[in-house]
Amino acid sequence: MRILLVEDDRKAAGLLTRGLGEEGFRVDTAHSAEDTEQKNLHTGYGLIILDWNLPGKDGLTFCEELRKREIRTPVLMLTARDALTDRVRGLDTGADDYLTKPFAFEELLARVRALLRRAEQARPAMLSVADLVLDPRSRRVTRSGRPLSLTPKEYAILELLLRRAGEVVSRTQLAEEIWRTGLIALDNLIDVHISNLRRKVDPPGVPPLIRTVRGCGFSLAAADSESP
Structure with missing residues (x-):
């Protein structure tokens, strides 16, 4: 610990x-x-x-x-x-x-x-949306039962999105809570991490869960949920 x-x-x-x-x-x-x-x-x-x-x-x-x-x-x-x-x-x-x-x-x-x-x-035993499951105790993440290999930053971003599932998490919130700094000079870095995370969480052939809310930030929700 x-x-x-x-x-x-x-x-x-x-x-x-x-x-x-x-x-x-x-x-x-x-x-x-x-x-x-x-x-x-x-x-x-x-x-x-x-x-x-x-x-x-x-x-x-x-x-x-x-x-x-x-x-x-x-x-x-x-x-x-x-x-x-x-x-x-x-x-x-x-x-x-x-x-x-x-x-x-x-x-x-x-x-x-x-x-x-x-x-x-x-602490909740599991965080989940649809078939995406994150176990805070073991830090294990699976999608449709398949384990996902995430970097520490990807894991932190995903946990934040899951804890606020259905809500929009702004770029500023990501910068402050994950990197502990302001948004300046981090905008492109956030895009890179979100892109890498999306490739792992939302591969071809499965309903996408991570959404970009233009001008606002990002949201994680089941495919049949209404967009924020």
């Missing part, structure tokens, strides 16, 4: 990364909200451990932005703030749990495991 740790205290980040690594977790680190811009926050992590007092954009603001972008990855907020009002603010902003510094590593580990169990139980 991959965890993203966003902590500006590099010594503390190193200790947590080592401890979690010894427990079998794969940990990526960032030292500010801005450092996460090149990371796949939509589907790349099972948990985000987020320090409140980050330089620049603080953890509370960053967590709020994640939820506005419909990134539902569980967030464990770390902070030296122990007032009840602060804990309530953190949870109301979208954090799933709150741990006050200083803390014992064993308590953090217990909370990490509890959040991951809760997320696993809440």
